[in-house]
Amino acid sequence: MSIQPANPPASGTAPGSEPILQARGVTMRFGGLTAVDGVDLDVAGGEIVGLIGPNGAGKTTFFNCLTGLYPPTAGSITFRGQRLAPKPYRVAEAGISRTFQNIRLFPNMTALENVMVGRHCRTREGLLSAIGRGPRYRAAEREARQTARELLSFLDLDRHASAIARSLPYGDQRKLEIARALASDPGLLLLDEPAAGMNPRETLALRETIFKIRQRGLSVVVIEHDMRFIFNLCDRLVVLARGRKLTEGRPDEVRADERVIATYLGTAPGTAEQEASDAR
Ligand SMILES: Nc1ncnc2c1ncn2[C@@H]1O[C@H](COP(=O)(O)OP(=O)(O)OP(=O)(O)O)[C@@H](O)[C@H]1O
Numbered sequence: 223m224s225i226q227p228a229n230p231p232a233s234g235t236a237p238g239s240e241p242i243l244q245a246r247g248v249t250m251r252f253g254g255l256t257a258v259d260g261v262d263l264d265v266a267g268g269e270i271v272g273l274i275g276p277n278g279a280g281k282t283t284f285f286n287c288l289t290g291l292y293p294p295t296a297g298s299i300t301f302r303g304q305r306l307a308p309k310p311y312r313v314a315e316a317g318i319s320r321t322f323q324n325i326r327l328f329p330n331m332t333a334l335e336n337v338m339v340g341r342h343c344r345t346r347e348g349l350l351s352a353i354g355r356g357p358r359y360r361a362a363e364r365e366a367r368q369t370a371r372e373l374l375s376f377l378d379l380d381r382h383a384s385a386i387a388r389s390l391p392y393g394d395q396r397k398l399e400i401a402r403a404l405a406s407d408p409g410l411l412l413l414d415e416p417a418a419g420m421n422p423r424e425t426l427a428l429r430e431t432i433f434k435i436r437q438r439g440l441s442v443v444v445i446e447h448d449m450r451f452i453f454n455l456c457d458r459l460v461v462l463a464r465g466r467k468l469t470e471g472r473p474d475e476v477r478a479d480e481r482v483i484a485t486y487l488g489t490a491p492g493t494a495e496q497e498a499s500d501a502r
Pocket residue numbers: 252255257275276277278279280281282283284
């Protein structure tokens with residue numbers, strides 16, 4: 223008997239297919255400190271992967287390497303078969319987008335404008351076109367606005383379209399960051415502690431949102447300290463400790479791994495049913 227996942231990936235992008243992301247031997251040294259030490263990571267199309275580990279394990283540094291914010295000291299990153307140049311705008315153009323641990327919205331712009339900014343790397347209009355505001359510029363602007371509206375609606379934020387970003391409730395600001403990251407039309411979304419500061423109801427809604435994102439055909443890698451959230455979300459978990467990969471596997475495998483329990487978990491995370499009950 224086969225067990226159907228509760229939220230199967232979009233058709234044609236089943237986990238186990240050719241990886242869209244391949245990171246090999248990624249290493250990042252800061253002076254004498256090796257923050258990330260020879261980490262490999264494969265992510266399949268439509269897969270949701272959790273990156274967990276104690277504080278200082280190197281999770282965010284690894285994200286920073288994947289997104290070109292830090293050129294890794296060693297190793298390579300290949301996305302959709304192309305080796306990535308370690309430059310954030312190149313990585314965004316290639317189709318990897320991210321959110322940050324601390325919210326990085328433009329606080330005094332509206333929600334709609336924040337998402338439109340995220341569309342920028344997909345518009346071809348240069349400075350002269352922008353100054354002249356010719357027909358091509360206006361068409362690109364119209365397209366960006368339409369995409370931004372669609373994404374606000376996808377994340378159930380349409381009522382906030384004209385609101386100034388900093389005035390939004392905290393959970394909605396986090397969702398707005400995701401909308402902005404989706405505006406660049408990525409194939410892979412990296413979320414750095416998306417549930418931080420959320421209440422149980424918001425966390426549960428976030429899980430559903432990430433499943434919906436996967437249904438659009440994206441792969442997602444999530445860093446998160448909320449163990450119940452991450453164990454009930456991911457197809458696969460990768461555990462980092464002191465910059466190295468301690469282990470990886472399905473949530474049930476990782477949950478039972480003695481080293482993970484000793485290094486990080488302490489006790490087993492709660493079930494999806496407990497999560498739903500807390501949110502009520
Ligand atoms: N720019 C930097 N310069 C020097 N050291 C850094 C830098 N960024 C991170 N580190 C160090 O690298 C190590 C890994 O940090 P990192 O933030 O990647 O861990 P993390 O697993 O994301 O932790 P947390 O869960 O607390 O966010 C830490 O010892 C940190 O102090």
